[in-house]
Each structure stands twice: as C-alpha cells, then as structure tokens.
Amino acid sequence: MELITASAGSYPRIGTAPEKQRLRAEYARLDRGEISKEDFARVQDEVTKEVIEEQRRAGIELATDGQVRWYDQISHFARKLDGCEINGLLRLFDTNFYFRQPVIKGNVRWAAPIVVGEFKFAKKVSPIPIKPVVTGPYTLARHSIDKHYHDFSSLVADFVVAIGKEVNALAKAGAEVIQLDEPSILKNPQEFKIFESAVGEVSKNKGKARLALYTYFGDAAKLYDKLQSLPIDILGLDFSYSQKLAAVIEGMGSEKELGLGLVDGRNTRIENVKETAKVVAKILKKLDVDRVYLNPSCGLDEYLPREVAFEKLKNLVAIAKQVRAEMK
Amino acid sequence: MREKLESLGLDLPLLPTTTVGSFPKPREVMEARQKLLAGKLTKKDLRPLEEQATRFWIKTQEEIGIDVLVDGEMYRGDMATYFAENLDGFKISGLVRSYGNRYYRKPIISGKVKWRGPITVDWWKFAQSLTKKPVKGMLTGPYTMMDWSFNEYYPNRREACLDMARALHEEVKALADAGAKIIQVDEPALSARSEELDDFIIKALDIVTKGVGAYFITHSCYGAFEFIYPDMLKLPVDNFDLEMSNSELDLVEIFRRHPFTKDISFGVVDVHSHVIEDVETVKKRIKRALEVLKPEQLWVDPDCGLKTRTREEAIGKLRAMVGAAEEVRKSLSEK
Ligand SMILES: [Zn+2]
Numbered sequence: 119m120e121l122i123t124a125s126a127g128s129y130p131r132i133g134t135a136p137e138k139q140r141l142r143a144e145y146a147r148l149d150r151g152e153i154s155k156e157d158f159a160r161v162q163d164e165v166t167k168e169v170i171e172e173q174r175r176a177g178i179e180l181a182t183d184g185q186v187r188w189y190d191q192i193s194h195f196a197r198k199l200d201g202c203e204i205n206g207l208l209r210l211f212d213t214n215f216y217f218r219q220p221v222i223k224g225n226v227r228w229a230a231p232i233v234v235g236e237f238k239f240a241k242k243v244s245p246i247p248i249k250p251v252v253t254g255p256y257t258l259a260r261h262s263i264d265k266h267y268h269d270f271s272s273l274v275a276d277f278v279v280a281i282g283k284e285v286n287a288l289a290k291a292g293a294e295v296i297q298l299d300e301p302s303i304l305k306n307p308q309e310f311k312i313f314e315s316a317v318g319e320v321s322k323n324k325g326k327a328r329l330a331l332y333t334y335f336g337d338a339a340k341l342y343d344k345l346q347s348l349p350i351d352i353l354g355l356d357f358s359y360s361q362k363l364a365a366v367i368e369g370m371g372s373e374k375e376l377g378l379g380l381v382d383g384r385n386t387r388i389e390n391v392k393e394t395a396k397v398v399a400k401i402l403k404k405l406d407v408d409r410v411y412l413n414p415s416c417g418l419d420e421y422l423p424r425e426v427a428f429e430k431l432k433n434l435v436a437i438a439k440q441v442r443a444e445m446k
Numbered sequence: 447m448r449e450k451l452e453s454l455g456l457d458l459p460l461l462p463t464t465t466v467g468s469f470p471k472p473r474e475v476m477e478a479r480q481k482l483l484a485g486k487l488t489k490k491d492l493r494p495l496e497e498q499a500t501r502f503w504i505k506t507q508e509e510i511g512i513d514v515l516v517d518g519e520m521y522r523g524d525m526a527t528y529f530a531e532n533l534d535g536f537k538i539s540g541l542v543r544s545y546g547n548r549y550y551r552k553p554i555i556s557g558k559v560k561w562r563g564p565i566t567v568d569w570w571k572f573a574q575s576l577t578k579k580p581v582k583g584m585l586t587g588p589y590t591m592m593d594w595s596f597n598e599y600y601p602n603r604r605e606a607c608l609d610m611a612r613a614l615h616e617e618v619k620a621l622a623d624a625g626a627k628i629i630q631v632d633e634p635a636l637s638a639r640s641e642e643l644d645d646f647i648i649k650a651l652d653i654v655t656k657g658v659g660a661y662f663i664t665h666s667c668y669g670a671f672e673f674i675y676p677d678m679l680k681l682p683v684d685n686f687d688l689e690m691s692n693s694e695l696d697l698v699e700i701f702r703r704h705p706f707t708k709d710i711s712f713g714v715v716d717v718h719s720h721v722i723e724d725v726e727t728v729k730k731r732i733k734r735a736l737e738v739l740k741p742e743q744l745w746v747d748p749d750c751g752l753k754t755r756t757r758e759e760a761i762g763k764l765r766a767m768v769g770a771a772e773e774v775r776k777s778l779s780e781k
Pocket residue numbers: 466634665666667749750751
C-alpha cells in the first residue's frame with residue numbers, strides 16, 4: 119500500500135511578510151482601476167506557481183493550484199454558470215470565512231469550462247501532479263437561493279448536469295484525480311438519496327480520471343457506510359469533527375481509497391507527529407487498498423496564515439514518514 | 447422591554463434608531479495605524495487622531511438624528527483582535543482571509559484567558575462625555591471570541607468559551623459601573639454551530655450579563671438563524687440586533703411562524719453595498735418588520751458595522767434610515 123501526502127484544496131494566497139502580500143496589493147489596484155484584468159491575471163499566475171512550489175517544498179506529492187483565483191468555493195462556479203446571479207455575503211458553514219451566495223434566476227446550465235484553464239496552467243508549471251477541485255452539485259444547490267425551480271431536487275439535477283460537464287472536461291484535459299467537494303451532505307444526512315444519485319451521475323463523466331469525493335466540516339462517522347456505497351474511487355474524510363471516525367473505519371474497513379484528513383486545517387496547533395502517526399498506522403493496518411492519502415482536513419486558505427499552512431504541510435509529511443517507518 | 451428602558455432612565459422614542467458599532471475611519475487614522483504597525487508611531491501619537499475622529503462621528507450621529515449612539519470604534523482594528531490584545535492568554539496570528547481581498551489577524555488562545563483591566567471603558571466615557579444621548583457600551587462576546595480564535599490551550603470549545611465569558615463579565619461590570627446603561631455584546635458567530643447554543647452559549651452569555659443592571663443587546667449577522675430560532679430567544683439579553691436586508695428579510699417569514707418575543711434592532715440598510723438606499727426602500731423594510739413585530743419591540747439600524755463603506759455612503763445610508771424611521775413613526779402616531 120502506498121501512502122501519498124496530498125493537499126485537500128486551497129492554499130493561502132498571501133503571507134504575513136510584506137513581500138508575500140503582492141496579490142493583495144494588486145487586487146486593491148485592480149479595484150481602483152489602476153491595473154487591467156490581464157495584469158492581475160498574470161499576478162495570479164505567478165502566485166499560483168509560488169504556492170505549488172511551496173507545497174512541493176513541504177514534501178507534498180499530490181498538490182492543488184491553491185485556488186488562488188477563487189473568490190470562494192461556491193461563487194467561483196456559480197458565477198460562470200447560466201441561470202445564477204451572485205448575491206451578498208454569507209458565512210461558510212461554521213468558519214470565519216464568507217462566500218457570496220448564488221441566486222438562481224433561470225435554468226442552471228454549463229456555458230464554458232470553469233476551472234479547466236486553471237488546471238491546465240497548474241499542470242504545465244508544476245513539477246508534481248496536480249489535482250483539480252470542483253465543488254459538488256449538492257453543495258452548490260444547498261448554498262443557493264432558488265428563485266426559479268421552487269423544487270430542490272430539480273435544482274440539484276441541473277447542477278449535476280453542469281458539474282458533470284466540468285468533470286468531463288477536466289478528465290479530457292488530463293486530470294488523473296478529480297476532487298469533488300461535498301461538505302454539505304454531512305449536515306443534511308436525511309438527503310442522502312438525492313445526494314447519492316447526484317454523485318452517481320457526476321461519476322459517469324469521470325472518463326479515465328479517478329473521482330475523489332471529499333467531505334469535511336462535519337462528523338462523517340454516522341454516514342460512513344453510506345459514503346462507502348457511492349461510485350467513487352477515493353473518499354476524503356475530516357477527522358476534526360469526530361471522535362469516533364477512526365474507530366468506525368477500523369471496524370468497517372474501506373472499499374475505497376481514503377483521504378485521511380487527520381491534520382486539522384483550521385487550527386494553528388501543530389499535531390504531535392508520533393501520536394498522529396499512530397492513529398494513521400492503526401487505520402492502515404485494517405485497509406486493503408492500493409493507496410491512501412494523508413491530507414489536511416480541508417483547504418487551508420481562509421483558515422490558516424500562510425506560514426502556519428506551510429508548517430502544517432511539513433508536519434503532515436513528517437507524520438507520513440513516521441507512518442512509513444512504523445509500517446515496515 | 448420599554449419598562450426596562452424607562453427604569454434605567456432612558457427616554458427613547460418609538461422605533462429608536464441606532465447603529466451596529468463601527469464607522470469608516472478617516473484617512474489620517476488609517477495612515478497613522480499603518481505607521482503604528484510599521485513602528486514609526488506610538489499608540490500615544492495615534493490617540494489624538496482617534497479622539498478627533500470620534501468627535502466627528504458623535505457630532506454626525508447627533509446631526510443625523512440617531513437616538514442611541516456608538517463611539518464608532520476608531521481605536522479598533524478587528525473586533526476580535528482588539529479584545530484579544532487586551533486580555534491575558536492571547537497571541538495574534540498572521541493574516542487570514544475573511545472574504546474577497548479582506549484579511550485579518552486571528553487571535554490564538556495560547557494560555558488561560560484573563561481580564562487584566564478595563565478595555566473599552568475609557569473610550570465609552572470619552573464618547574459619552576461628548577453627548578447627552580445615550581452611548582452604547584460595546585464588546586465582542588465570548589462565543590465569537592472563542593470561535594474566531596485558534597485554540598492551542600483549552601481542551602475544547604466549551605471551556606475556552608466559558609473562561610472567555612468570565613473575563614468579559616469583568617468588562618461588562620466596569621462599563622456599567624462607569625454609567626453605561628445599554629451594553630451591546632456582539633456575537634456575529636452566534637449561529638456557527640447550532641448544537642452549541644444549548645450546550646454552552648446560553649450559559650456563557652449568562653455569565654457575562656449576570657447581576658449587571660443594563661439593557662443588553664446582542665448583535666449577530668451573516669447567520670443561518672433558521673437553525674437556532676426560536677431557541678436563541680433563551681439568551682439572557684433584551685434585544686437582538688440582526689442583519690435583515692442582506693438576507694432578503696427571510697427571517698420575517700420565520701417570525702410569522704414563531705413570534706419574536708424580545709426587542710429587535712432590525713437591520714434595514716445593507717452594509718456591503720455601495721448603493722445608498724432611498725427612504726422609500728427603507729420604509730418598506732420597516733413596514734415589513736411591523737407585519738410581525740409590535741412597534742414597541744422594534745429598533746431600526748443598519749445590518750452591521752459601516753466601517754467598510756466610505757464616509758459619504760455611511761452618512762447617506764444613515765440619513766435614509768433616520769428619515770424612514772421618522773416617517774413611519776409619524777404614521778404610527780396618526781393611527
Ligand atoms: Zn455584524
């Protein structure tokens with residue numbers, strides 16, 4: 119079994135040191151009309167390279183582009199879909215981060231690739247494999263104000279078609295692993311039926327890529343067996359909300375490859391390497407899959423300062439090293 | 447709660463107007479704060495500029511005709527960081543993104559949280575000395591302080607929050623002793639994890655307010671209030687100050703089903719939009735509120751702090767708000 123160190127989403131786009139705050143300053147200049155959108159996009163390109171390089175330097179083996187261009191994980195998709203307008207700010211789950219809420223005013227339709235260009239750029243400049251991230255149809259629907267369908271399952275169904283097209287385009291662009299983020303299902307387990315068919319439909323579009331369903335910001339222990347039944351290749355889990363999750367996995371094993379979110383992406387406290395490695399090793403002993411990913415519990419932009427994010431990833435790599443030593 | 451206000455000696459009109467707390471800082475203060483961060487100025491150098499800006503906002507609020515004033519928070523950076531810097535047990539982190547291009551420094555709880563002396567009392571006294579109208583005492587609540595901090599010290603959120611509440615109780619007592627009759631405890635994080643309301647938020651607010659004879663307001667925003675309503679009415683405060691216009695007044699429908707039993711400061715202008723609402727728009731929002739609330743329950747204010755708007759936008763929005771409140775007040779008295 120291979121243990122792979124991975125990112126789980128975003129990476130902080132600015133740092134605390136003045137020389138790391140270029141993106142923030144240029145954003146302000148863009149707002150004031152002092153630079154063009156093209157100039158700003160070039161800065162985003164450079165910062166994307168920087169954050170990929172930081173992940174590599176920390177020892178991460180499967181990176182993301184850091185989502186440097188995203189306003190937030192909801193509106194980044196809704197903005198480019200037909201039928202969606204973007205409304206005011208709303209708190210994202212129980213985080214201190216705010217996203218802009220989509221308002222559905224017409225049929226939701228995929229008009230053009232959303233993150234494919236970002237993925238291609240990252241893939242071109244990165245020395246290590248890149249995993250694109252797509253927010254899932256259920257989570258997008260749950261975060262929208264519906265003024266058009268007046269029926270939640272119809273709204274989900276159209277998001278499914280749209281996100282399916284995006285997944286398909288990413289697979290065609292050469293993505294080997296595509297991460298589909300669906301944090302919302304953990305808070306709404308009663309809607310698993312709708313969710314299940316949504317994931318099933320999206321999965322049909324994955325082509326040769328492997329689909330990684332990532333859940334976070336909630337306790338996955340009680341949904342674990344149901345999540346195992348989904349047509350996905352990798353299941354990502356957030357351990358920071360759940361005391362029991364490790365035991366549940368040890369008891370039930372896993373049909374899927376797992377993404378173990380055992381490093382808390384939302385607290386600056388740095389995990390103890392030995393203790394965390396022990397938890398990982400104990401889970402691994404019960405698994406019979408080809409690969410397991412060790413990653414933070416969630417994306418890191420919005421939740422950690424850049425310097426701590428880097429320390430967290432370095433520490434995650436140290437934990438993986440310890441696990442490998444123990445498993446020998 | 448009109449009786450409580452009267453017993454505190456507060457003579458407020460129907461539909462009192464107020465604001466949530468922060469106003470935009472003038473350029474001099476912003477620049478001086480930058481220099482302070484760069485070590486080119488001391489806090490002492492900053493003070494006269496902050497006082498001048500506070501004078502401006504007190505005068506402006508009086509001119510516009512607002513009933514319950516605030517000091518405008520010219521001396522604060524971020525609402526959590528400011529308190530963290532003045533309490534024992536905290537460090538401050540590097541920059542974290544909150545939305546768009548906005549970043550803040552997040553507090554880190556790295557030791558036992560303790561009150562080491564008055565934090566906001568001097569500023570409250572200064573602001574109150576400038577006006578005959580009541581000025582609200584303002585602090586960030588224990589749940590938000592905990593939720594908006596990294597926790598490297600306490601074993602869990604509950605213990606961090608309750609110790610925070612004990613520290614803030616001292617601040618509330620100090621404000622009341624100085625003469626503050628209306629005290630606002632800001633809890634924008636209130637609806638973060640609904641299961642924690644019964645678990646320890648009610649208890650925390652109880653610790654903060656216990657034995658203090660003031661009219662308590664708690665401000666919250668960006669919330670998914672539908673998950674904690676009507677349970678949140680159990681919080682030991684007199685008035686909930688809620689963001690309404692940015693959430694398209696969905697809460698009104700919820701109040702129709704479960705009547706709101708306390709006073710409410712009803713957000714009628716959107717603080718995240720550059721567009722200045724006209725009097726008619728604001729009037730409509732107030733009337734919408736009156737469909738489900740008694741006039742005696744209703745206060746009128748913006749959704750949240752106005753610090754991210756320009757001075758002109760802030761003043762424009764407040765004028766529309768006061769104009770609308772006056773017209774509705776008049777039509778109520780004619781009935
Ligand atoms: Zn607010």
